[in-house]
Amino acid sequence: xxxxxxxxxxxxxxxxxxxxxxxxxxxxxxxxxxxxxxxxxxxxxxxxxxxxxxxxxxxxxxxxxxxxxxxxxxxxxxxxxxxxxxxxxxxxxxxxxxxxxxxxxxxxxxxxxxxxxxxxxxxxxxxxxxxxxxxxxxxxxxxxxxxxxxxxxxxxxxxxxxxxxxxxxxxxxxxxxxxxxxxxxxxxxxxxxxxxxxxxxxxxxxxxxxxxxxxxxxxxxxxxxxxxxxxxxxxxxxxxxxxxxxxxxxxxxxxxxxxxxxxxxxxxxxxxxxxxxxxxxxxxxxxxxxxxxxxxxxxxxxxxxxxxxxxxxxxxxxxxxxxxxxxxxxxx
Numbered sequence: 001x002x003x004x005x006x007x008x009x010x011x012x013x014x015x016x017x018x019x020x021x022x023x024x025x026x027x028x029x030x031x032x033x034x035x036x037x038x039x040x041x042x043x044x045x046x047x048x049x050x051x052x053x054x055x056x057x058x059x060x061x062x063x064x065x066x067x068x069x070x071x072x073x074x075x076x077x078x079x080x081x082x083x084x085x086x087x088x089x090x091x092x093x094x095x096x097x098x099x100x101x102x103x104x105x106x107x108x109x110x111x112x113x114x115x116x117x118x119x120x121x122x123x124x125x126x127x128x129x130x131x132x133x134x135x136x137x138x139x140x141x142x143x144x145x146x147x148x149x150x151x152x153x154x155x156x157x158x159x160x161x162x163x164x165x166x167x168x169x170x171x172x173x174x175x176x177x178x179x180x181x182x183x184x185x186x187x188x189x190x191x192x193x194x195x196x197x198x199x200x201x202x203x204x205x206x207x208x209x210x211x212x213x214x215x216x217x218x219x220x221x222x223x224x225x226x227x228x229x230x231x232x233x234x235x236x237x238x239x240x241x242x243x244x245x246x247x248x249x250x251x252x253x254x255x256x257x258x259x260x261x262x263x264x265x266x267x268x269x270x271x272x273x274x275x276x277x278x279x280x281x282x283x284x285x286x287x288x289x290x291x292x293x294x295x296x297x298x299x300x301x302x303x304x305x306x307x308x309x310x311x312x313x314x315x316x317x318x319x320x321x322x323x324x325x326x327x328x329x330x331x332x
Contacts, residue, residue: 005043005046005055005057005061005064005065006064006065006068008041009041009043009065009068010068012037012038012041012043013068013072013074014072016034016037016038017034017072017073017074017075019073019284019287021034021075022073022074022075022287023287025075025076025123025152026075026151026152027151029122029123029152031075031076031099031123034075034076035076035098035099035123038076038078039097039098039099042055043065043078043082044078044081044082044085044099045082045085046062046065046082047059047062047082047083047085047086047245048082048085048086048089048095049086049089049090052089052095054085054086054089058242058243058244058245059181059240059241059242059243059244059245059246059247060237060240060241060242060243062082062083062240063185063236063237063240065079065082066079066082066182066185066186066189066240067185067186067188067189067192067233067236068189069185069186069189070185070186070187070188070189070190070191070193070291070295071189071190071192071193072189072193073190073287073288073291075123075152076099076120076123076124077099077100077101077119077120077123077124078099079182079185079186080099080100080101080102080119080120080124080182081099081100081101083178083182083245084100084101084102084126084128085100086245087128087171087173087245088137088169090245091169091170091171092170093137093167093169093170094167096125096126096137097125098124098125098126099120099123099124099125099126100124100125100126100127100128100137101118101119101120101121101124101126101127101128102119102127102128102129102173102175102178102179103115103118103119103121103127103128103129103130103156103175104129104130104131104132104175104176105129105130105131106131107131108157109160110159110160111159111160111161111163111164112157112158112159112160112163113129113131113136113138113157113158113163114155114156114157114158115127115129115155115156115157116148116155117148117149117153117154117155118148118153118154118155118156119150119152119153119179119298120152120153121140121145121148121152121153121154121155121156122145122151122152122153122154123152124140125139125140125141126138126139126140127139127140127143127156128169128173128175129158130172130173130175132172133172134168134169134172135168135169135171135172135173136163136166136167136168136169137166137167137169138158138162138163138166139166140154140156142158142162142165142166143156143157143158143162144156144157144158144159149294150290150294174249176299176300177247177249177252177299178247179298179299180239180252180253180255180256180299180300180305181239181240181247181252181255181256183256183259183295183298183299184235184236184239184240184252184255184256184258184259184260185236185239185240185255186291186295187232187236187259187260187262187263187292187295187296188229188232188233188235188236188237188259190288190291190292190295191228191229191232191233191259191262191263191266191292192229192230192233193288194225194229194266194267194270194285194288194289194292195222195225195226195229195266195270197270197284197285197288198222198225198269198270198273198274198285199213199222199225201273201274202218202222202273212273218273221269221272221273222269222273224265224269225265225266225269225270228261228262228265228266229262229266231258231262232258232259232261232262232263232266235254235255235257235258235259236255236258236259238251238254238255238328238329239251239252239254239255239256240255248328249308250308250309250312250324250327250328251328252305253305253306253308253309253312253328254305254309254328254329256299256300256302256305257302257305257306257309258302259295259296260295260296260297260301260302260305261302263292263293263295263296264292264293264296266292267289267292267293270285270289271285271289309324312324
């Protein structure tokens with residue numbers, strides 16, 4: 001089943017989500033053609049239960065689809081929407097048409113909500129917003145919007161009137177953990193693609209009469225990249241190890257910490273091997289490495305999740321570090 005879904009999504013993204021499309025959406029968001037192609041294909045409902053018309057994939061099965069979103073630099077919130085629709089369906093909430101992302105927000109005067117750096121906020125139709133005690137499903141069209149660094153992100157503010165008219169949700173999601181799990185999966189896909197493209201470039205680029213990949217220094221860099229990319233993929237799969245749509249927080253901590261750690265190394269080595277060409281806007285490598293840096297910090301960098309793991313160990317005074325490792329790495 002994993003191959004069936006992932007092969008179909010790979011073919012669709014190769015056709016509809018080319019680097020040219022990604023650049024166009026980043027420069028002047030017009031994501032509708034790409035989103036319509038993805039939504040009509042049914043992938044947005046991949047994690048939605050079969051009783052509601054979805055494919056009913058558990059998180060473990062959906063991992064390959066989430067990783068592919070990272071591998072193709074998908075400039076719309078496909079992974080976020082897959083998960084959001086599954087959560088809404090699980091709690092019997094009407095699912096709106098269009099894309100959905102998630103955000104943590106701060107309460108403001110007169111019931112307003114302010115969310116800094118809403119990932120994919122510029123290209124999402126709705127946002128599941130939580131202030132930690134309540135959650136709402138809010139349309140992006142009703143929010144005041146401003147730039148937030150990465151081209152597809154936005155700072156969104158909803159007035160108290162807009163929040164009052166919106167649909168309050170019967171659940172409060174742990175947005176940080178959900179996002180960390182998602183970004184770990186997407187990081188794993190992007191990391192592997194950066195490694196594969198860098199390996200291909202090293203084999204194609206000629207210098208002193210032979211491919212630069214034949215030089216020992218380049219081979220060393222490639223071996224380090226390979227180590228990080230494959231270790232990150234294993235950690236991300238571990239973070240998504242669940243037959244349901246709910247991840248285990250400690251497994252997510254391992255996944256996000258390892259993939260974020262790998263992001264710095266792989267991006268740096270990839271650009272080092274490519275030389276100055278890798279940084280140019282015209283070269284596709286930067287579409288991936290920019291995302292490596294953004295997703296590394298999104299929902300907590302490696303230092304944040306290392307602290308989570310350390311605190312978990314400290315909370316078990318009789319436990320050994322090896323016991324915790326066994327617990328979070330055991331695959332059923």
